[in-house]
Amino acid sequence: MATTLSIDQATRLATRALTNAGASQAMASSTARALVMAEAQGLASHGLSRVAQYATHLRNGRANGSAQATVARHKGAAVLVDAGQGLAFPACELAVTTAIATARSLGVCFAGVGNSHHCGVLVNHLRAVADAGMVGLGFSNSPAAMPAAGGKHAIFGTNPLAAVFPRRNADPLMIDLSLSEVARGKLMVAAQKGQPIPLGWALDSQGQPTTDPQAGLTGVMLPLGAVSSPKGSMLALIVELLVTAVVGAQFGFEASSFFVDEGNAPRLGQAFVVIDPGALAGREVYEERMETLISEMLVDDGVRLAGARRISLELKSRLSGLDIGPALRQQLETLAA
Secondary structure, X not given: OOEEEOHHHHHHHXXXXXXXXXXXXXXXXXXXXXXXHHXXXXXXXXXXXXXXXXXXXXXXXXXXXXXXXXXXXXEOOEEEEEOOOOOHHHHHXXXXXXXXXXXXXXXXXXXXXXXXXXXXXXXXXXXXXXXXXXXXXXXXXOOOOEEOOOOOOEEEOOOOEEEEEEEOOEEEEEEEEOOEOOOHXXXXXXXXXXXXXXXXXXXXXOOOEOOOHHHHHHOEEOEOOOOOOOHHXXXXXXXXXXXXXXXXXXXXXXXXXXXXXXXXXXXXXXXXXXXXXXXXXXXXXHXXXXXXXXXXXXXXXXXXXXXXXXXXXXXHHHHHOEEEOHHHHHHHHHHHO
């Protein structure tokens, strides 16, 4: 039977669990807010279920709880943030905040994050960009889970990409997708619940299609559209290079899986691009073009604007609380004790 926690209760529990595991107060608070937001948006695979995983990584040295994110380089419209092998959220906040300030001055900014960890729901890092009236793009790699086009062994992570487009007097468009057929976290949740997964999500360690989520976690994820096209693999390659070769982070195949307790510090990469539309076509033109496109999209019944569902669920959760399973609540309370 589900149990209900308020947003504040869940945030306090997650924060205490992470500080108990060795995270600084600032790192724990930043991470807890992000995980609770994901939970509120109905994204359980990136929500409170990650608290125990992060806590284990902190205790085992896979994440440095005392790390302080710093701006390592800043040249014109290019920024590099060093996460110090800590949890990713403070470093991503610093990168995005710096990118917004830089884009206000120069019109655009590319901010990379190195020595990082799992960054949660990528598009949520871009919420501040939309609040600033700017367009944002986000990229991240992750531990190897997908093969290259034509290959058999895992090289790329599920490598999400995200975008946010602000609107005039309306919620922004929020786009977030992993480049595997589904996010790997969905296999984690299915394994925890003892539920099967659909064929086409993953292959087992022998390269065979599987409906067993645990077998999929030890095998490989299938890239987006892999059955008919190499496009998903090619997009994953682009993201991988943007956040490793450009930023200086580790490749996905150099990082131990997030789903094992022991392993190395993943030292992954993220990148954020912030664009001031006022520096290009101008804000009035940008807003007119946005609303013209959205009006045309909504001519058809059934069209759902990107991000609308998660924003609606988040607002509902802030009013009525989060419904989580008793096992997860007990786990959080034990970690926070």
